[in-house]
Amino acid sequence: xxxxxxxxxxxxxxxxxxxxxxxxxxxxxxxxxxxxxxxxxxxxxxxxxxxxxxxxxxxxxxxxxxxxxxxxxxxxxxxxxxxxxxxxxxxxxxxxxxxxxxxxxxxxxxxxxxxxxxxxxxxxxxxxxxxxxxxxxxxxxxxxxxxxxxxxxxxxxxxxxxxxxxxxxxxxxxxxxxxxxxxxxxxxxxxxxxxxxxxxxxxxxxxxxxxxxxxxxxxxxxxxxxxxxxxxxxxxxxxxxxxxxxxxxxxxxxxxxxxxxxxxxxxxxxxxxxxxxxxxxxxxxxxxxxxxxxxxxxxxxxxxxxxxxxxxxxxxxxxxxxxxxxxxxxxxxxxxxxxxxxxxxxxxxxxxxxxxxxxxxxxxxxxxxxxxxxxxxxxxxxx
Numbered sequence: 001x002x003x004x005x006x007x008x009x010x011x012x013x014x015x016x017x018x019x020x021x022x023x024x025x026x027x028x029x030x031x032x033x034x035x036x037x038x039x040x041x042x043x044x045x046x047x048x049x050x051x052x053x054x055x056x057x058x059x060x061x062x063x064x065x066x067x068x069x070x071x072x073x074x075x076x077x078x079x080x081x082x083x084x085x086x087x088x089x090x091x092x093x094x095x096x097x098x099x100x101x102x103x104x105x106x107x108x109x110x111x112x113x114x115x116x117x118x119x120x121x122x123x124x125x126x127x128x129x130x131x132x133x134x135x136x137x138x139x140x141x142x143x144x145x146x147x148x149x150x151x152x153x154x155x156x157x158x159x160x161x162x163x164x165x166x167x168x169x170x171x172x173x174x175x176x177x178x179x180x181x182x183x184x185x186x187x188x189x190x191x192x193x194x195x196x197x198x199x200x201x202x203x204x205x206x207x208x209x210x211x212x213x214x215x216x217x218x219x220x221x222x223x224x225x226x227x228x229x230x231x232x233x234x235x236x237x238x239x240x241x242x243x244x245x246x247x248x249x250x251x252x253x254x255x256x257x258x259x260x261x262x263x264x265x266x267x268x269x270x271x272x273x274x275x276x277x278x279x280x281x282x283x284x285x286x287x288x289x290x291x292x293x294x295x296x297x298x299x300x301x302x303x304x305x306x307x308x309x310x311x312x313x314x315x316x317x318x319x320x321x322x323x324x325x326x327x328x329x330x331x332x333x334x335x336x337x338x339x340x341x342x343x344x345x346x347x348x349x350x351x352x353x354x355x356x357x358x359x360x361x362x363x364x365x366x367x368x369x370x371x372x373x374x375x376x377x378x379x380x381x382x383x
Contacts, residue, residue, distance in 0.1 A: 016334070241302060
């Protein structure tokens with residue numbers, strides 16, 4: 001089957017499942033699954049924007065008002081969440097509000113949604129920590145006085161930075177952009193290793209900004225490469241390049257992508273950590289490969305035909321997408337709530353190590369939308 005036809009059939013399956021899920025989920029938000037059923041919450045988790053993003057992408061593709069109405073209802077919930085400051089003491093504000101409020105503004109022109117997204121950018125900026133060396137960083141988790149978390153940055157934050165870049169464009173205030181660019185550069189310098197692998201997290205002295213060292217929270221070990229973290233790097237640095245034009249970010253995205261792709265198993269879908277011992281029961285993380293697929297589409301868009309990496313990335317993207325569709329997607333299972341099987345959330349913690357992941361579903365759909373219709377996600381304003 002030709003790739004474009006395969007991709008279109010996958011999208012049609014997603015549209016049907018999403019309509020079913022609108023009825024199943026009601027006003028709640030899916031997070032990760034247990035025994036094939038999504039765990040639902042009332043909009044108090046870091047992942048809840050991905051459900052909004054799925055709904056908005058389905059609406060853009062189909063123009064079916066049922067998706068739009070459901071998506072707008074999620075944005076109303078996000079407005080209430082911001083007003084009441086419900087579980088927002090973390091850096092994942094971009095995941096929450098780029099795919100909900102900013103998406104609504106981009107698609108419908110709703111000015112109140114734009115203002116909500118800008119207010120969310122301000123919440124994210126409250127996590128900026130000044131240091132005496134004159135640099136600073138965005139604290140990933142916890143309150144500023146949390147001694148354990150106060151000096152931590154994590155690679156995931158790269159996908160939250162587009163909210164700040166966008167806010168700077170919207171307001172002509174360079175503060176947002178400067179903070180995002182510093183965070184991206186700190187991540188490039190300290191989280192990305194010399195061999196193009198990555199730490200999950202890195203710690204700094206909270207007063208001086210002096211680097212302390214890398215660690216992991218969800219990976220196999222401090223020195224291993226957690227595949228979802230590597231995936232955030234591939235996509236996140238490509239996005240920072242889009243906003244800043246800094247070639248170092250583009251080159252870092254390319255190097256991290258090549259590392260990811262060169263360490264894949266035979267079926268082109270990642271295990272949960274590149275350094276985890278491989279056996280018959282080693283967990284995969286289809287969500288990591290879905291993120292990289294979406295990230296490769298973004299990365300390739302910045303490479304001209306003379307770039308020696310472009311053809312390799314295009315070929316590997318096609319292999320990964322075909323494997324996700326043929327081996328991991330729930331196509332044909334009409335009762336399935338998730339789109340991709342065999343995602344892993346937090347293996348060491350025993351939390352959904354082999355289940356559906358709502359972010360995996362989102363990035364899988366985003367990659368398909370970009371490949372079939374050229375519809376990107378909501379990380380930047382479309383010109």
